[in-house]
Every structure is written in structure tokens, then in C-alpha cells.
Amino acid sequence: MSIKSFAARIFAKRIQKKVAKWANHPIETQEKIFKELIAGAKDTIFGVDHDFKNIQTYEDFAQRIPVRDYEALRPYVDKVVAGEPDVLWKGKPLYFAKTSGTTSGAKYIPITKESMPSHIEAARNAILLYIAETGNSSFVNGKMIFLQGSPEMHEKNGIKLGRLSGIVAHYVPSYLQRNRLPSWETNCIEDWEQKVDAIVEETIDEDMTVISGIPSWVQMYFEKLQARTGKKVGDIFKNFNLFIYGGVNYEPYRAKFENLIGRSVDSIELYPASEGFFAFQDSQKEQGMLLQLDAGIFYEFIEADTFFDEHPKRMTIKDVKIGVNYVMIVSTNAGLWAYNVGDTVQFVATRPYRVVVSGRIKHFISAFGEHVIGKEVEQAMKEATEGTAIRINEFTVAPQINPEEGLPYHEWFIEFENEPSDMEDFINRMDASMQEQNSYYFDLIQGKILRKLVVTKVKKDGFNNYMKNKGKLGGQNKIPRLSNDRNIADELQPFI
Structure with a gap:
């Protein structure tokens, strides 16, 4: 020593x-x-x-x-x-x-x-x-x-x-x-x-x-x-x-x-x-x-x-x-x-x-009174990827209040390093975790006010390029886990 x-x-x-x-x-x-x-x-x-x-x-x-x-x-x-x-x-x-x-x-x-x-x-x-x-x-x-x-x-x-x-x-x-x-x-x-x-x-x-x-x-x-x-x-x-x-x-x-x-x-x-x-x-x-x-x-x-x-x-x-x-x-x-x-x-x-x-x-989703917070979405992601080969580079979540068809939902924008072999199972596990953690979300799903979450895939380096376009690449800047509006979701569209 x-x-x-x-x-x-x-x-x-x-x-x-x-x-x-x-x-x-x-x-x-x-x-x-x-x-x-x-x-x-x-x-x-x-x-x-x-x-x-x-x-x-x-x-x-x-x-x-x-x-x-x-x-x-x-x-x-x-x-x-x-x-x-x-x-x-x-x-x-x-x-x-x-x-x-x-x-x-x-x-x-x-x-x-x-x-x-x-x-x-x-x-x-x-x-x-x-x-x-x-x-x-x-x-x-x-x-x-x-x-x-x-x-x-x-x-x-x-x-x-x-x-x-x-x-x-x-x-x-x-x-x-x-x-x-x-x-x-x-x-x-x-x-x-x-x-x-x-x-x-x-x-x-x-x-x-x-x-x-x-x-x-x-x-x-x-x-x-x-x-x-x-x-x-x-x-x-x-x-x-x-x-x-x-x-x-x-x-x-x-x-x-x-x-x-x-x-x-x-x-x-x-x-x-x-x-x-x-x-x-x-x-x-x-x-x-x-x-x-x-x-x-x-x-x-x-x-x-x-x-x-x-x-x-x-x-x-x-x-x-x-x-x-x-x-x-x-x-x-x-x-x-x-x-x-x-x-x-x-x-x-x-x-x-x-x-x-x-x-x-200010970073939460409560478009329908669900009061979803960052800790809950991070826990859901952890539970859905634990013990699997799935690897995530970055993600953020926003509500979709006015979908073209069907019920509203929470949209998860995810940049995968390794994608799930079974996307539906991955989605089901995340949604089940969200329902277990958040009783309001559970009630909205069970009451058919919301449908289960939807995953939208972001291109490789998509989040970095998004941050670069915003002039916020590196340093102390970070992607919000949650938004109660579609601003980030809309700005991510070129990187989907």
C-alpha cells in the first residue's frame, strides 16, 4: 500500500x-x-x-x-x-x-x-x-x-x-x-x-x-x-x-x-x-x-x-x-x-x-390526472430491461392526448443499443410496472381512459443530435425524462 x-x-x-x-x-x-x-x-x-x-x-x-x-x-x-x-x-x-x-x-x-x-x-x-x-x-x-x-x-x-x-x-x-x-x-x-x-x-x-x-x-x-x-x-x-x-x-x-x-x-x-x-x-x-x-x-x-x-x-x-x-x-x-x-x-x-x-x-405527466414522475418511469425501464440483453442509450416520455385513432397513451421515445427480441413483451412489462407503481395510471388504464404505453424508436445518436441542434450537447445538460406536453416529442420527429 x-x-x-x-x-x-x-x-x-x-x-x-x-x-x-x-x-x-x-x-x-x-x-x-x-x-x-x-x-x-x-x-x-x-x-x-x-x-x-x-x-x-x-x-x-x-x-x-x-x-x-x-x-x-x-x-x-x-x-x-x-x-x-x-x-x-x-x-x-x-x-x-x-x-x-x-x-x-x-x-x-x-x-x-x-x-x-x-x-x-x-x-x-x-x-x-x-x-x-x-x-x-x-x-x-x-x-x-x-x-x-x-x-x-x-x-x-x-x-x-x-x-x-x-x-x-x-x-x-x-x-x-x-x-x-x-x-x-x-x-x-x-x-x-x-x-x-x-x-x-x-x-x-x-x-x-x-x-x-x-x-x-x-x-x-x-x-x-x-x-x-x-x-x-x-x-x-x-x-x-x-x-x-x-x-x-x-x-x-x-x-x-x-x-x-x-x-x-x-x-x-x-x-x-x-x-x-x-x-x-x-x-x-x-x-x-x-x-x-x-x-x-x-x-x-x-x-x-x-x-x-x-x-x-x-x-x-x-x-x-x-x-x-x-x-x-x-x-x-x-x-x-x-x-x-x-x-x-x-x-x-x-x-x-x-x-x-x-x-x-415541472417534469411530470398528468394530462389525465395520473401524476407520473421521473422515478416511476426510470423504475419501469429498469424492471423491463433487468436480466435481459436489452440496452438503452436514452429515453423520454410524453403524453399523446389526440392520437389519430384509438385511446390516448403515453409515448416512450427510446434510443436502443440492443432492441428487445420481443417488443410487445417489453412494452407489457413496462406498462405493468407503471400500473403497479402508480394507482392513478392503473385506474386510467383499467377504466379505458388510456391505452397501454407506446414505444417510438429513436435513431442511433438521435438524442445527441437533438441536443446538438438545441445547442445543449454535453456539460450539465440532460434530457428531461418526462414532459407534460408534446414540445420535445415534436422536436424529436426528425430523429425518429
Whole structure:
């Protein structure tokens, strides 16, 4: 065992104890964070406008601060972007994480000196807790690759802005720099296909042990490696044994990945966002990701089924229940207050608090009141492909309300790597899974309001070409699993 590997194990045990300390006292930890946030922002413009000085309890907070999305918070954000200090948080932010919004154009999410460390430490801790649990630390001696956006930054009124993954790239610890790929120059390539080609060139002869990124874009990297060498990725990188991912559920990609790699490898799921690093997988034995309760973020939850009611009930972690679909609301030391991130989560454990991401509150199908969410379609795909030779590259689902003939249905647009030998059986298994998971969908099928789902095949590389046409190939971009309209379905037609 190398000195570096041995030191990693010692450090991992220390971090494991530190994490356990707050994870085992969740309510007290969140109460502490809540008080720190209110005290830290009481003299800001937002704090004065919302009477922070008189907030003593969570009930006081919920009465004074309504739930907002980016558009509703934008009047304050615009002041921050204009260079005004002490607006949402004390002083000025260190960075803006620039993201693309659907209704608001570019979104500028502030990152402050207080919030920046949590973006770095959570990813680090995820790896260290993996080491502490498994004892596997040999990978620290090899090369690691992080498929991410360009680290190049721009300035807006004296504040640096860039993509979150690019901002984080500036904070890679010095002890990892020599192991880290790709090079700075390659990371700065904007064209995603050119970038992946350059990454293949840089990594093909290296001892890659850790590979990280959004599964759909890592898949492109793997396919290019295989096309170049004619070998499985696991044969090219014999010591590759850890895949770290976030952004989308890995399960729909797992069979394809294992085929590309030639074997199974351990994986760690992360839940990073521009608004904060919310959770990470802390155990290979337990389901879900550990909610980051000690990271300058105060969490609230609203049941997804009631979210669009006039006065939906807000709650803290002490009142959540396992298996319920919640919209996650955050207040942070970057100056976001009762902010709707847009994600829905379900708790799979409360000792400690672990979550799975179930979808997006705007990404669902409920054309007939069925309330289908991303987690359900991903589970149906998993059940229909498990133990078979079927491999899926990508998929998305949309309702067909006005078919040319017959009853309405849910249309699944699927790009197959290996098609089912019996398509009808494949469809029946997915539909049966959907009916079992979603009682509303079951009632609509049984009541002959909907007919069983329909599969529409997408051409090889069809989804990548669609994303390329949209100017969203690579980086943090991903295909929504669900749409409640036909916009994506219609735009996919050239690739059917």
C-alpha cells in the first residue's frame, strides 16, 4: 500500500466520524443552521424587507418569507448582479453560477465565500466515506477524470461568473492536481464533441482509476474509447473501479455501462446543484444519498401533490415521511431564501436522512390526472430491461392526448443499443410496472381512459443530435425524462 493510499484511509476515518456527528443529530443541526442564516442576513436588504430581526422560530420564518422560484427572487438577484452589496447575503458573492433557465433566460445563482466550501467538501467527503466503508483506497494512486464544463470565467460588475463545474475546477486540492485529467487546455474546449475527442487522446494511455460525470456524456466518452481501440473500457483501464456521477439516475444506463466497461464497477451518486450541494451517497450498502444538513442550507419540504394549491403546507425534516414525493425548498448562506430548486425528492430513510431524487416538479405527466414522475418511469425501464440483453442509450416520455385513432397513451421515445427480441413483451412489462407503481395510471388504464404505453424508436445518436441542434450537447445538460406536453416529442420527429 502506498503512503498516499494509507493516508487516505486515515483521513477517511476522521471524516466519517465528523459526518456521523451531525448526521446523528439532524434536528439540532438544522436548528443551528437556521439560526446562523437568519443572523447572517438580518442586516441585508432582503433581511430588512422581511423583518429578520424579529424571526425567532421556523413559524416566524414561514409567515414572513414566501416560497419563491428564480423569477420571483429576481428583483433581488438583479441588484446583486448589478454589483450592489448586502442584498441577499452580507457583502458580495464570490461568483455567479450561470445556468440556462426555461422562462427567465440566463440565471445567475450567487456563490459566496461561506457557501463555496460546501460545494468542495461534499464531493470530497463522498469519496472519503466510500474509502472508510469499503477499505478501497488504491484508486488514489491512479488518474482521475472529471467530465465537466469549461473552467474559463468571465466577469459581471466585478464578480466572476461561469458554470458551476467550471468554478469548482478551480478548487481541486493540490494533492489531486497531478492525478487529475483532462488538462486545463482540453477542459476549456467549448465544443463538446471536440472536447471528448481530445479527452480520449489524453487518457487512452493513462492508468484511469476514477471517472466522473453525467452518465449520458460519460457514455459518449466510453463509446469513443471503444471505437478507437476495439476494446472494452475495463480492458483499456484495467484499474478503473469507481464511477462517480450526478445529474440523472444511473440505473437506466447501468446495463449499457457494464457492457461498455466489460464488468461492474462501484459507483457513488452525488446531488450537486448551483444552489448548493444537497446530498451524496454515503454507503454502498444503503439506498439513497445522505442529505447535507450541516452545509449552510436549511431545508423545507412541500408534498408535491399539494404544491400548486393556494396555501400548501411547508415542513422541516422533522415532519417528513418515507416514500412521499416532496418539492425541496432551500434557504442558503449564498442568499437564497425559501427557494424552490425545482426538484422533487423522496426520503428512503430518516436515521440518518437519506433521499433519492424523484424528478422535477415541472417534469411530470398528468394530462389525465395520473401524476407520473421521473422515478416511476426510470423504475419501469429498469424492471423491463433487468436480466435481459436489452440496452438503452436514452429515453423520454410524453403524453399523446389526440392520437389519430384509438385511446390516448403515453409515448416512450427510446434510443436502443440492443432492441428487445420481443417488443410487445417489453412494452407489457413496462406498462405493468407503471400500473403497479402508480394507482392513478392503473385506474386510467383499467377504466379505458388510456391505452397501454407506446414505444417510438429513436435513431442511433438521435438524442445527441437533438441536443446538438438545441445547442445543449454535453456539460450539465440532460434530457428531461418526462414532459407534460408534446414540445420535445415534436422536436424529436426528425430523429425518429
